[in-house]
Amino acid sequence: MFKQTALLAVSAASTYTILVRSQGPVLAESPVASRPSGSVEIQRLTAQRLNERPGVLAWGSNKNQTLSRSKDLPIVRLPSRLDYFNGRLLRDLVLADDMAIAVLDNGDVVQWAGSQDSDVDSPQLVLKGKNINKVQVSRGKSVYALANSGSIYSWPVSAATSTSASSSISSDLEKADTASSSSSSSNNSSNGTRHWCSYFSIFWGGNSSHKSGTTVTTLNTPSLSFGEYVKDIAVGNDHILALSSSGRVFSGSTGQIAPSESKGQYGIASMSQFDKAPEPGTLHEIKLLKKFPIAKIAVGDYHSLVLTKEGKLLGFGDNLYGQLGISYSYRTANIAVPTELPISGILFGGDIHRKVTNIAAGGSITYFTVNAGVESEDVYSMGNGLSGQLGTGSFAHSQRSPLKIKHFSGLSAFSEKLNKTVPINISSWSVGTSHTAVTLNSSPSSQDVLVWGSNESSQLGNGKRNIAGYPRPVPLYETDASGNSTLSPVGLQLLTGQTMTFTDHNGKTRKAKVDQVITCGDSATAVYYRRSK
Template structure:
């Protein structure tokens, strides 16, 4: 508007300058004046007379043009205001196309690439404390901040692995035992095969010994130290030649329970710092001292009144049946540093041992810091008033913590009409924890010193997903929990896909299971690259970041673990393998398991 007013003022000034100076009083006077003015002039005068009006006309025309231009410009501006600002044109980034189907899948899916790499390059990634040269035997670094491969295990498949800050132990695909770390030998840095030919299936570690379970059910107790293996008592072993025997190359002890029934054998083992639980295939539970330094004295053996002074005659590491649990068929066992858990087939949990941090699931009492008799956990109280019936499906323990996964089934509440309860029978999968939480190991987002009553882990509870095959919404359970001394990891049992082949479309990709981590991180055992403790489960970056960069991927992605699958490996064999997680004592590993 300011521009329009200025132009109008200029036009009026030019027009007034071109008008005669005489101001007629009437139209008639003006006409008479004009006629006498033209008649009384010569040709030259007439030409001069026409020149001035012409200039005035031209000036007026210019003014009109200026006014029109300004008015038109203002009108366009007003119209633009009404239409609003111009809309931006978005150009979609062109997707990079791979040379082949497989390359294209690698480009569009980090999960597909991770699955492929886990099959092509089996091995062990480790991180955390390296003071004992366990996480990285070839490195002098005190800490390994992010996942790093242990070269000795490249292309090696394992049955099991267990980690301590000072020593590591693993079972090879053929059942032989491998050991490494300063706790094994100060001079030997590379992993070394120690116990051979026993066909070990599972191992568990105590403070100074390794407990191994063979496929036949025999339980071996092996010193963690190479010196003790060489200098200790070496048992005689039977030979394949009848009547012949030989002496073992290393020292070890056999700790099979007495009085097993026909075809009954040990099927699971789980150890703390000083004790080990032994579960038979019929559901009977035994316990024994597992270390050579200290006898279990905090009730973790589950035998009331059993101490070093009251133990029965015989070996210090003899097995004791937990008679309190006779009549209950146990299916799962777990051990923390000084406490024990047992789960029966009906979903009932029994706990015993140290309760200084509430790790047994009961409130701490200074008058009774430990419980030496297996005690039933009142799980139903956790769901009181919710119209849900709970059943424990799995247990885990480590350090001063215990974990429980529970299927809570929606049932009829008081006064409810079955026809109005749409969720009747629906299962909700929840995860609970108890014990010490000052370093975040409870996973519930709080830093609790002592947690007796189990607390729910929100981010691992009440999760659902749509199953296309079942055409239904299903709960997301946990496939497994690995609990270390101060940290833990959980593998989700979410829907996975591993059947992509050459006939599949370009956009069909493999994808694994989600995995999260939480708890203490002072030794970088969470693998985040940072040292802060974490009280809420979080994701890690992919293990093989070099492959991610090589694929041209710049965005942040998370690590997905590869589930069990039949795979053809480099040597041409077909094996059934998967990735597994082991949270140890301030050390963590992901390995290729068979």
Template sequence: MLASRARQPATKAITLAAAAKRTNPTRLQCRYYSSNNQQRPSSSLVWPTLGAIGVGSAAFVGYTYLTNEPQPAKRTPAELTFEKSRTADKYSKEYNRAELSAQHVQVKKSLESPGIYAWGSNCYRVVDPDSDETIVKTPRKISYFDGKVLRDLKLDERTGAAISEEGDLIQWGKGFSETEFKPTKTLAGKDLVSLCMSRNRIIALSSNGNVYSLPISKDEQESGPKPRESSWVPYLGSRARISYRLLQPRLSLGEKVTTISGGEEHVLLLTSSGRVFSAASATDSYPSRGQLGIPGLTWATRPEGPVDACHEITALRGTKIVQISSGDHHSLLLDKDGRVFVFGDNGFGQLGIEFDPAFPYTDAPTLLPLEKLYPGKIWNLKATGIAAGGANSFFTVDATRILGPGEDKSLVGNLGHITADTWAFGKGITGALGNGRWTHLQDAPTKVKALSGLSEYDEKKKSLVPIRLQQLSVGATHASAVLNNSTHLDSSKRSSLSDTNFGSDVLWWGGNEFWQLGTGKRNNIPTPTNINAPPDTVGKKAQTERRLQIIPRHKGKLGNRTVSMEQRVECGKHVSAIYSAV
């Protein structure tokens, strides 16, 4: 502090001395130049003058030190430059935070506020139970699920059903109740993990492999037969609160059901051993288009016992199935070797095999010949995913470049290169195939170019890697795909434009008669396209940059808990939704 206080007076003293020299410039200058005239200045005059200046300066320094307030030390050029850079950086960060992209803000808000966004037909109060609007044109939050994460969600035009984080079934919509529109807990205490819906029933799978079938209607749940439930206390069993049935396939010791998928009238059950069972899942009609996968099985030929008895698809015995998917009246299966099997209705070519008016369906699993899609015998093919909905089917393929017959290895530069492609077939009159065309019947797989051959640079691998599909959801007339592109969720709270969050890209296409694509317009779209994020999730750049993105799996705060969660897409009949899932 003393050095700081002394620095200024010393500087002033030097300045004063210079000023004193300027007080009589003529006299001093004359004496100096007179030396050139062989006469030196007289020492009797110089020393008294300098002595007087020194005494005056010392007196002034002492007075200034005692009376002046402490002043900041004079900064060097280097110190001034550093201070300017700090100030500029501070204002730059404040500006950048104010101007963060809508994409970044959307991801941030989605991380902090889980829930369900839905849009499309609201005639039955499914998309927005709190509103009597018949159409919701763009994504809107369902208030009941604010701050909640779910295990599963299925939506239809008439009814909505979700499984809560605790494993309870929640239902809403006029298909459930004509008078009570608020989501209501129905089947509780079963630790449910997933569900599917038929025309009038819900099929739900529990964590221990039990499969429950219950009416969608609240009135039928209350009036129908209620099974007796056991208790951990002997002789204290009681009747269930609502009506339901258990679907019971014949399983081996240690085997259990792990996945379910259903259509309008049927449901498929996949077990831990890779076996597949099928069953009727509607009470108003029996599956009659081969969708059960059992040759010759009809209402007239069904075996004795419950109508919804489970039947093993024995044609696939010895084949380990790893994925199942159902459309309204057809099904797809994927085995561990990357082969795709199809069966059921083929009225629009949704089985990917040639349509024959004399035999409009196939009741036995049929293998799709993938090699016909890649001629030349230079590709190793493996299907990696399947999806079905309505009268449409999709599958994804990893095509790896191999050495073909007669090829010289030294002349083939892309050996081992993987191309990830998406193929579609079925009813494309609304553009639901995503291939850019309006096709009434597409009975041969057609490539979805917008979802094929995509790649990005991987910083870790230092090479291009294929972008595959993370999720593919197919509704009655429209569909959506979530890309498995690189994401970033690690930006700090003091983010700048060069440090932003971004999620997975999501694309939509197909029928838009009830605004279910979320574009805010009603026209159908035959090619996958981006849509805007909900207005409440974007920042200042909302008018110019609002592309909707999906949050990949991450660990986030839910109240005082840390929860592993992600966003998923659900396409139903004339409705769409995005929800936070555990």
């Protein structure tokens, strides 16, 4: 059964009627949270409020004041704007339990929370002038930042908590943002420069009260060829994967000291669960993958996935919860080398034309998509389902064979521009420790958002704390002329490729083509604005 939903936003050139599979009643309204002292404004989410100005809207755990300065607000139950980011575009955003980090539009990196020296209203500038595109956090250990050049920079999570320089940095941060706002995106093509291990400290000048800097490490990738560069990274609790422009994969330890044990997540036989984990600071090529040019990488806490350009899915690392799809035994509790996941017979029935098209992972969960026709896809999950993250209604502690998430099978929309029904597929994934969000290519101008999994900290955005075992929309509200809000029949939809004219954080009028991006953290979720690529 399908039901037709109302349309939120469409372009003038094309109109889509969205058809979605019904998964039960829409969640009931929740009470509006009052605004605590020192916090950001918390309101029900409306399309007008979401789209009025670029910025960050976030909800979920606030136990370390990542979303609000108020220590009396452990959970932000409904989407709230983070005032500091109003009028700002970002390249990336990560919300960990103990800190948060963002990449500004000019490629500089700011970090906040976890200390009295930097909070959500005054983030600390920790990396400047390196043209960063992506950041990842190894829980409680280190931050990893991928530069446009392919360099990978790292510094301790405690970097922003070990200085007393928040106030001295604020003026530099404003100058950096002003320069960013007055120019177009500086995200140019990579120069493929080869980088070697080096250590240095950055001291932001201009203010004598700044007493210390941030020690930043450039990871060593000694086996990169001339012209080859790192184009993507993925970080787990103890390990990092790096994908090169040539389709090679490298791995290494995270943090400042080697982990106490390996679970095989490095994909190298000499770094198995029976061996010592590698020392941090250097990436090592996974040579067993040389014969498989890799298209995508993904990691969970202690397991790794790679997708070949031919559509084969390989994995290695922790298999305690079946996240690698292999039956559990003493020998298969950890898989130390890349192993093709045994999914062909289960999913394909001998059909050699079907292949894996995408992968995602986080915590102890694995997702992958399989082409189910000319344009449509099926979605599968396996691993730890206690939080509902399997998305199938199952809460199995250990799911070792792939389960189809039926909600995504057979979704379609009628395109008035094309005058035919077209499939709706997943366009992006964000997998947190225990909850997941996806966007669907519902129309050329907007994308539907679905979330599921743990909701202990209200990270699903519905104001409640009950687990969602199936994909559900993030509630969106409509406000009438009297200011009363009612639940909209359409859930949250994110803009994509839309040109906006807005007032930036300096009060200047700007114009940019932007996308809205949803990101899942450890126990929180956020939507931010990014310049369209």
